[in-house]
Amino acid sequence: MSFLLRRLAFYLAAFIAAATINFFLPRVMPGDPIQMMFASAGSELSLENLNALKLTFGFIEAPLWQQYLTYLQSVFTGDLGVSIKYFPLPVTELLARALVWTVGLMGLATILSFTCGTLLGALAAWRRGTRLDTIISMSAIFSSSVPAVVISLVMLFIFGYQLGWFPSGYAADPMLDPAFSAQYIGSVIRHGTLPMLTLFIVLVGGFAVTMRNNMINLLGEDYIVMGRAKGLGEGRVMLWYAARNALLPTFSALAIAIGTVLGGSLVTEVVFNYPGLGNVLYQAILARDYPVIQGQLLIMTGAMLVSNFIVDLSYVLLDPRLRKA
Amino acid sequence: MQQLVSGLLRNRKAVIGAVILLLIIVAAFAAPLLSQYSPTARVGRPHQPPSLEHWLGTTRVGRDVFTQLIYGARTSLAVGFGAGLMITLIGTMLGIIAGYKGGVIDEVINFFTNMVLVVPNLPLLLVLAAFIGQASPLVIAVILGLTSWAWGVRVTRAETLSIRQKDFIKSAEMLGEPSWRIMAFEIFPNLISIVGINFIGSVIFAVITEATLEFLGLGDPNTVSWGIMLYNAQNASALSVGAWWDLLSPCIALALLGLSLALINFAIDEIANPRLRTGGRLGRWAALVQAGEGRL
Amino acid sequence: MSVPVLSVKNLSIDYIGDETDFRAVDDVSFDIGPGEFFGLAGESGCGKSTIAFAISRLHRPPALIRSGEILLQGRNVLDLDTEQLRKFRWSQVAMVFQSAMNSLNPVLTIETQFYDVLHTHLGMNRAQARERAAELLKLVDISVDRLKSYPHQCSGGMRQRIVIAICLALNPKLLIMDEPTTALDVVVQREILQRIDTLRGELGFSVLFITHDLGLMVQVCDRIGVMLEGKLVEVNAAHDIYTAPQHDYTRKLWASMPRLHGEQIRQGAQ
Numbered sequence: 001m002s003f004l005l006r007r008l009a010f011y012l013a014a015f016i017a018a019a020t021i022n023f024f025l026p027r028v029m030p031g032d033p034i035q036m037m038f039a040s041a042g043s044e045l046s047l048e049n050l051n052a053l054k055l056t057f058g059f060i061e062a063p064l065w066q067q068y069l070t071y072l073q074s075v076f077t078g079d080l081g082v083s084i085k086y087f088p089l090p091v092t093e094l095l096a097r098a099l100v101w102t103v104g105l106m107g108l109a110t111i112l113s114f115t116c117g118t119l120l121g122a123l124a125a126w127r128r129g130t131r132l133d134t135i136i137s138m139s140a141i142f143s144s145s146v147p148a149v150v151i152s153l154v155m156l157f158i159f160g161y162q163l164g165w166f167p168s169g170y171a172a173d174p175m176l177d178p179a180f181s182a183q184y185i186g187s188v189i190r191h192g193t194l195p196m197l198t199l200f201i202v203l204v205g206g207f208a209v210t211m212r213n214n215m216i217n218l219l220g221e222d223y224i225v226m227g228r229a230k231g232l233g234e235g236r237v238m239l240w241y242a243a244r245n246a247l248l249p250t251f252s253a254l255a256i257a258i259g260t261v262l263g264g265s266l267v268t269e270v271v272f273n274y275p276g277l278g279n280v281l282y283q284a285i286l287a288r289d290y291p292v293i294q295g296q297l298l299i300m301t302g303a304m305l306v307s308n309f310i311v312d313l314s315y316v317l318l319d320p321r322l323r324k325a
Numbered sequence: 326m327q328q329l330v331s332g333l334l335r336n337r338k339a340v341i342g343a344v345i346l347l348l349i350i351v352a353a354f355a356a357p358l359l360s361q362y363s364p365t366a367r368v369g370r371p372h373q374p375p376s377l378e379h380w381l382g383t384t385r386v387g388r389d390v391f392t393q394l395i396y397g398a399r400t401s402l403a404v405g406f407g408a409g410l411m412i413t414l415i416g417t418m419l420g421i422i423a424g425y426k427g428g429v430i431d432e433v434i435n436f437f438t439n440m441v442l443v444v445p446n447l448p449l450l451l452v453l454a455a456f457i458g459q460a461s462p463l464v465i466a467v468i469l470g471l472t473s474w475a476w477g478v479r480v481t482r483a484e485t486l487s488i489r490q491k492d493f494i495k496s497a498e499m500l501g502e503p504s505w506r507i508m509a510f511e512i513f514p515n516l517i518s519i520v521g522i523n524f525i526g527s528v529i530f531a532v533i534t535e536a537t538l539e540f541l542g543l544g545d546p547n548t549v550s551w552g553i554m555l556y557n558a559q560n561a562s563a564l565s566v567g568a569w570w571d572l573l574s575p576c577i578a579l580a581l582l583g584l585s586l587a588l589i590n591f592a593i594d595e596i597a598n599p600r601l602r603t604g605g606r607l608g609r610w611a612a613l614v615q616a617g618e619g620r621l
Numbered sequence: 622m623s624v625p626v627l628s629v630k631n632l633s634i635d636y637i638g639d640e641t642d643f644r645a646v647d648d649v650s651f652d653i654g655p656g657e658f659f660g661l662a663g664e665s666g667c668g669k670s671t672i673a674f675a676i677s678r679l680h681r682p683p684a685l686i687r688s689g690e691i692l693l694q695g696r697n698v699l700d701l702d703t704e705q706l707r708k709f710r711w712s713q714v715a716m717v718f719q720s721a722m723n724s725l726n727p728v729l730t731i732e733t734q735f736y737d738v739l740h741t742h743l744g745m746n747r748a749q750a751r752e753r754a755a756e757l758l759k760l761v762d763i764s765v766d767r768l769k770s771y772p773h774q775c776s777g778g779m780r781q782r783i784v785i786a787i788c789l790a791l792n793p794k795l796l797i798m799d800e801p802t803t804a805l806d807v808v809v810q811r812e813i814l815q816r817i818d819t820l821r822g823e824l825g826f827s828v829l830f831i832t833h834d835l836g837l838m839v840q841v842c843d844r845i846g847v848m849l850e851g852k853l854v855e856v857n858a859a860h861d862i863y864t865a866p867q868h869d870y871t872r873k874l875w876a877s878m879p880r881l882h883g884e885q886i887r888q889g890a891q
């Protein structure tokens with residue numbers, strides 16, 4: 001339990017660190033920070049609204065530390081300001097809407113690619129030196145070294161434009177109303193397939209390589225040899241004696257990989273014009289909508305920390321040595 | 326070091342990777358000899374398909390894609406290797422210091438490393454780049470170098486911790502060698518393959534990230550680089566108007582560069598950790614079994 | 622001597638290298654009779670573990686069995702196909718591995734590790750397996766509630782006794798012990814060997830005991846083979862190995878270790 005409590009405290013510190021970056025960044029840039037942050041607002045914002053926004057970001061007539069505390073207070077009360085482009089939509093609301101799509105896309109792609117990647121990596125390790133190993137390793141190197149932006153563009157080109165199998169944008173047919181109907185859900189699946197497949201390709205190789213290396217390092221362990229000596233089926237030994245143990249270090253690599261997942265999904269969403277966080281962010285960058293750009297760092301950090309915590313929890317479940325008797 | 330190099334020369338993956346990388350480097354250096362055009366000049370009609378005159382066609386504004394590609398390679402290589410070097414330098418130094426010194430120094434470095442690891446990298450870079458405005462390749466390289474060293478610290482520190490226990494370190498300490506000498510001349514040479522893997526991995530990361538930031542519109546649109554090529558092609562809706570060469574050329578270039586570096590990295594890993602190795606003796610083993618000269 | 626349980630004939634094993642091969646076992650032949658306690662001694666790297674692995678055909682590339690036969694009750698183990706081999710393993714030959722701390726799977730309960738064997742070979746269900754496992758644990762004096770434990774919750778000596786209990790699950794003809802006690806302290810070491818000896822009397826299996834500790838071996842074995850650089854240089858009754866070693870190397874082995882092993886332990890304990 002104390003292990004998890006320590007992790008939680010650490011995550012809180014990391015979140016504050018992200019907020020601190022947000023706070024100082026406009027202030028260390030040359031020029032007037034207020035001018036910079038809200039330049040794109042033009043004359044659309046009334047003075048009253050602008051003052052409210054300034055307060056949220058801690059631009060008050062007070063010493064720096066009071067400004068900092070004011071900003072932290074805003075962050076922890078869930079006030080990330082309003083979007084300038086989509087005024088008066090609050091940043092939290094804008095991001096929350098987008099987050100649903102991103103989490104769905106990312107979560108499913110991560111689970112699928114982690115499952116397939118570890119299984120393929122385990123298979124390659126078990127049959128190492130064979131042709132199967134070569135094929136898996138080579139594909140894995142390819143998938144893990146080619147940028148997400150390249151894979152998504154090529155996928156879009158082949159399946160979206162050349163073959164025309166899948167639509168090239170949006171999360172669902174914009175003519176349909178969101179509803180729990182077969183038609184709408186079918187449309188969501190059709191629109192989600194290409195981005196999902198892209199993310200899958202981006203991620204699966206890294207997991208496979210990590211798993212393969214971890215498992216090869218374990219193959220000489222006595223408990224695996226004993227598993228074979230016990231006359232168990234090959235599948236049982238491979239999965240429950242070798243892969244099951246190699247999964248532990250692979251799983252902690254997953255925590256770090258979540259950053260890659262986030263980055264990959266940002267890019268994929270932009271290419272496929274998918275209405276997730278990545279796309280909202282892209283629009284915000286084009287419009288220099290700083291409250292949204294800053295808000296996404298906090299949301300992304302939050303998402304990363306939650307995923308890390310889930311990994312921590314699952315790790316405790318996976319490794320009996322961490323469970324208390 | 327010599328061992329590493331001679332090992333790499335005998336590894337097929339490393340050789341293939343090195344050949345591709347070398348071709349890209351040569352093309353980048355010899356760009357003015359390989360193309361008669363300037364990468365920023367309008368030299369043809371817009372969106373011409375590949376032809377003898379324009380090997381990879383032209384862009385929306387009539388620039389030569391092939392010329393842009395070979396000049397752009399300079400940017401990708403410079404950012405990749407520059408940022409990669411910086412990332413590796415910081416990561417290796419902090420990792421060795423944390424692992425060897427231990428105590429409070431270790432705790433502080435380790436805390437910050439873990440912190441940087443859980444703040445997602447690309448979103449952070451996006452915020453930084455957005456405040457900088459239009460970031461030139463040099464600026465991108467510097468912010469990559471300053472923000473991406475955490476993974477290197479983690480692996481270097483772990484390895485240093487195990488080397489620190491070895492006898493030759495103990496005896497160097499007994500002889501009263503200053504700790505900077507121990508770190509630089511006793512520990513560092515034993516980390517060479519980890520540092521190599523870290524370096525190549527960081528180069529891959531920097532190349533990919535630079536292209537991504539530029540593609541997302543955070544780069545300086547006046548530079549010639551693969552990321553800006555992607556950005557321009559995407560803005561010109563190259564795919565929907567059928568000008569696939571405009572978008573796919575930088576895609577393939579990026580994929581090749583990434584792949585060549587990854588092959589080299591995989592090979593270093595195999596040399597550093599003999600258990601991962603598959604060629605050589607396993608090949609001979611399989612041949613002997615085939616020939617009926619033995620069994621298991 | 623009656624029909625041997627195990628008969629190794631002219632066995633040669635190589636480790637394939639990038640360019641040249643390393644001969645780990647060179648033309649080795651020996652027999653083990655029913656109920657016999659046979660020892661294989663030699664320094665580490667002399668090929669004794671390589672022989673042990675070959676008997677259950679546990680080797681992986683780059684190890685390669687170049688020639689020879691391994692007969693278990695007259696049947697050549699090297700001719701078994703995959704399925705025959707799977708059935709043969711553990712039901713005929715069970716094995717205790719070098720590291721006591723490390724031969725149980727850390728992520729499965731002790732019960733599951735019994736169940737794996739009993740289910741695969743005998744088709745037992747969970748309840749039947751639990752009952753049988755409880756009987757087996759009784760043989761090695763371990764409490765039944767340990768079945769619910771994970772390996773890390775048991776001490777090294779306890780784990781080794783659990784491994785021995787798992788070994789006995791299918792009444793094998795031969796029990797191979799590959800340096801089974803190196804990670805344990807001397808008291809536990811002796812206790813375990815005595816228990817094996819008693820069980821051997823009750824259940825009638827033969828033992829192939831591998832160690833570098835010739836002194837320990839002489840106290841428990843009927844016959845001993847001494848290995849040097851892949852060759853079996855001397856096979857003789859344990860008593861003769863002790864009192865009248867024939868080969869130079871055996872004499873050197875004796876010279877290199879403190880004599881009167883048993884008494885030394887007693888002196889150390891005082």
